[in-house]
Amino acid sequence: MSQKILLSGNEAIALGAFEAGLRVASAYPGTPSTEILENISTYEGIYAEWSPNEKVAYEVALGASFAGARALVSMKHVGLNIAADPLFTSAYTGVRGGLVVITADDPEMHSSQNEQDNRNYAFAAKVPMFEPSDPSEAKEFVKLAFQLSEEFDTPVLVRTTTRVSHVKGLVNKGEIVTSKIKPGIEKIPEKFVMLPANARLRRKELDKRFVRLREFADSFEHNKTEYNDKKIGFITSGISYLYVKEAFPDASVLKLGMVYPFPEKIIKEFAKNVEEIFVVEELDPFIENYVKALGIRCKGKELIPAAGELNPSIVRASITGEKSTALFEPVKIPNRPPNLCPGCPHRGIFHVLSKLNVFIAGDIGCYTLAALKPLSAMDSCICMGASIGNALGMEKALGKDALGKIVAVLGDSTFIHSGITGLIDVVYNKGFTTVLILDNRTTAMTGHQPNPASGQTVKGDISTMLDIEALCRAIGVKNVYTVNPNDIEETYKIVKQEIERPEPSVIITKAPCVLLPEMKKRKDKSLYIIIPEKCTGCRSCLKIGCPAIEWVPITEEDAKKLGFKEKQKGYSIINAALCDGCGQCVTLCKFKAIALSGDKSGKR
Amino acid sequence: MEKGNIIFCGVGGQGILLASEITSFALMKAGFDIKKSEVHGMAQRGGSVVAHMRFGDKVYSPLIEPGTVDIALAFEMLESLRYLPYLNKNSRVIVNTQKILPSSVSTGIETYPENILEELNKKGLTVFPVDAFEIAESAGEIRAVNMALVGALSVFLPVEEKLFHDVISEHMPEKIRKVNTDAFIKGRSIIKKLQEVNNKS
Numbered sequence: 001m002s003q004k005i006l007l008s009g010n011e012a013i014a015l016g017a018f019e020a021g022l023r024v025a026s027a028y029p030g031t032p033s034t035e036i037l038e039n040i041s042t043y044e045g046i047y048a049e050w051s052p053n054e055k056v057a058y059e060v061a062l063g064a065s066f067a068g069a070r071a072l073v074s075m076k077h078v079g080l081n082i083a084a085d086p087l088f089t090s091a092y093t094g095v096r097g098g099l100v101v102i103t104a105d106d107p108e109m110h111s112s113q114n115e116q117d118n119r120n121y122a123f124a125a126k127v128p129m130f131e132p133s134d135p136s137e138a139k140e141f142v143k144l145a146f147q148l149s150e151e152f153d154t155p156v157l158v159r160t161t162t163r164v165s166h167v168k169g170l171v172n173k174g175e176i177v178t179s180k181i182k183p184g185i186e187k188i189p190e191k192f193v194m195l196p197a198n199a200r201l202r203r204k205e206l207d208k209r210f211v212r213l214r215e216f217a218d219s220f221e222h223n224k225t226e227y228n229d230k231k232i233g234f235i236t237s238g239i240s241y242l243y244v245k246e247a248f249p250d251a252s253v254l255k256l257g258m259v260y261p262f263p264e265k266i267i268k269e270f271a272k273n274v275e276e277i278f279v280v281e282e283l284d285p286f287i288e289n290y291v292k293a294l295g296i297r298c299k300g301k302e303l304i305p306a307a308g309e310l311n312p313s314i315v316r317a318s319i320t321g322e323k324s325t326a327l328f329e330p331v332k333i334p335n336r337p338p339n340l341c342p343g344c345p346h347r348g349i350f351h352v353l354s355k356l357n358v359f360i361a362g363d364i365g366c367y368t369l370a371a372l373k374p375l376s377a378m379d380s381c382i383c384m385g386a387s388i389g390n391a392l393g394m395e396k397a398l399g400k401d402a403l404g405k406i407v408a409v410l411g412d413s414t415f416i417h418s419g420i421t422g423l424i425d426v427v428y429n430k431g432f433t434t435v436l437i438l439d440n441r442t443t444a445m446t447g448h449q450p451n452p453a454s455g456q457t458v459k460g461d462i463s464t465m466l467d468i469e470a471l472c473r474a475i476g477v478k479n480v481y482t483v484n485p486n487d488i489e490e491t492y493k494i495v496k497q498e499i500e501r502p503e504p505s506v507i508i509t510k511a512p513c514v515l516l517p518e519m520k521k522r523k524d525k526s527l528y529i530i531i532p533e534k535c536t537g538c539r540s541c542l543k544i545g546c547p548a549i550e551w552v553p554i555t556e557e558d559a560k561k562l563g564f565k566e567k568q569k570g571y572s573i574i575n576a577a578l579c580d581g582c583g584q585c586v587t588l589c590k591f592k593a594i595a596l597s598g599d600k601s602g603k604r
Numbered sequence: 605m606e607k608g609n610i611i612f613c614g615v616g617g618q619g620i621l622l623a624s625e626i627t628s629f630a631l632m633k634a635g636f637d638i639k640k641s642e643v644h645g646m647a648q649r650g651g652s653v654v655a656h657m658r659f660g661d662k663v664y665s666p667l668i669e670p671g672t673v674d675i676a677l678a679f680e681m682l683e684s685l686r687y688l689p690y691l692n693k694n695s696r697v698i699v700n701t702q703k704i705l706p707s708s709v710s711t712g713i714e715t716y717p718e719n720i721l722e723e724l725n726k727k728g729l730t731v732f733p734v735d736a737f738e739i740a741e742s743a744g745e746i747r748a749v750n751m752a753l754v755g756a757l758s759v760f761l762p763v764e765e766k767l768f769h770d771v772i773s774e775h776m777p778e779k780i781r782k783v784n785t786d787a788f789i790k791g792r793s794i795i796k797k798l799q800e801v802n803n804k805s
Contacts, residue, residue: 004632006628006629006632006638134639134666163641163666163667166641166642167639167640167641167642167666168625168628168638168639168640168641168642169637169638169639169640169663169666170632170637170638239666242664242665242666243664243665243667245664245665246664246665246669311665311667311669312665312667312669313669313670327671327689327691327692327693328671328688328689328691328692328727329688329689330688330689331685331688331723333682333685333686333717334682334706334708334709334714334715334716334717335652335706335708336615336650336651336652336682336683336706336707337651337706337707338616338650338651339650339651339707341650373708373713374707374711539712542711542712545707545711547650547707547710549710549711550705550710551710551711551712553712553715570712575710
């Protein structure tokens, strides 16, 4: 009897890969894809790694496939932009062991900087793509993807969205079905060496494969038609299928389990049998354009929003024009945006930078939250590793006028991901950009995955720790400093000095993330308090945006009663449950009202 | 109740995802199909967190439609107001009376709304206030707030109490099992008491 378990889409993908006899898995963390590799790493007998970036991850998985092993590489949607280079060429080489590529898209941008629709990559790279709609299908489709990959000699893309990756649903545990290919070195240069002469021949292979894939799509059991009321027919895929079933339980539906290549015969057949066709899909009109290209009349994006996630109410309202059934209007309440944690070593740096009045070229990580109020200390943020190049470009555009006015800021993991090449450019092209590497020893934003600077692997094994300072010197940066970011005065001094230097410099601000287990458990944590009689209500301490510092408003009467100045509008307190003891706030208070708990003298 | 829509909402770090997980496992053991949707990522950093849970014979969409929530389990008072458009007049709202200040309030830019429970009552909703922090504290572990609330929620679910105890035993390390079970039982009994009071009045 099959055993039912409750899994997220990402956990189900890991299980599906395990049941398919996966041997090698690689990834760079990125929401909503992160838990795929985290779960794979818990299975015995599978090599799993966090790679420095998605391109390397892809190349590792492809290498494993060339050696005849089943391999999987996973990433968030924007990660595939980084890995696009090997993706396109691997469509030419094909595979030996099955190669499955997971792209976890993020409609609605829950935690992303854009909402690109990666189904377009399947089309552009000429690679087949599966799209599961729930965890149960995610497991099944990954298993099928490995089979398809070996049968058709191609990498196979599996696209999830946040609403599949992070949804939990019931999944059946299944049999383990491994590859028939025997791992080992095989030299097949005409297949693996993409010199133009070989690549031209492989291009022909690719085209032949594509014809076979088209035929397969028409016979694929997960491209399935469900006939009910034939007045309305929906063509849909992925999570949108579930929204259609919820909103229109009695309609006919063609659900594409494989969104590329398209099953032409099935679509034509469906069109013949239903009166009116609606294509329901999130983001781009990917399926819709193809249906229209077949000469079939259908409605899609003129009714269904192209931006953001769908849900059953949006689908229903878009088609029928019916308004939402909501009974209560939303009430206006304070927002609760994410924030840097109490004790976060990044907070002090952004306070320093905001005082220096410089353009802060930022990057992707926890520290991107410094863009929010009250720090408001980030002026650009494009993609992983872009900060250094952005800063250099601004500097080159402005020449000497830029000196002392621009800094690049990025984290340790981001620097390793794709910041290193930017720094090389600064040195090589004689820039004077100051780069701050916020080294908190982990990839914090996605949930504390180790990286080459953390000194351990995904399995927790000890590994060689990358020496970022030595690396920067090797790149050719002469001015490299490591500072403790909790020491705001010292950090300010060094940053001020370096931004005015007409040479490249790197300042590594090194302090562990406060959420790392060893930091949470530390015993020598001393907490801070605000001495009420010294607090003047100047609000300087609030500017750093620490969640542990709270403002208590008071009336004039209260002020008198409590012994404050007559016009004092309130005072600050430190929430002992939240204070992490970083001490960054101490230097902000001119009146020495912040002190170590138990030391009311204000001395430190 | 053969099917239902439950919303879990609160602040990152309150154990909302674990609470929704324990509830899902219990519903699974009781034989229901389940879909549960949560958003990770930025929300971990003290932001507003919400999980949608749906159960029944067969569940399609993992998202709850506005106006169709049967039970809202709010881990923080202010957060109970945030998802009002998802509720209807028959919804039950279990509210942890704990306050966690959003940064805009702690920095004095905005004020924390007063009379939240009255506000909910005025809308005709059935409100069950629970001091889950106090329950957790008396059970000996302030982090057991989430199990106190699961206990409160369990009263309204078509799941035998024993199944919840089984799930807690299976999913929690031995060290913290007892305090969590105690918090669960206290949370459950508080709702039962409130129900009695409601029935009498």
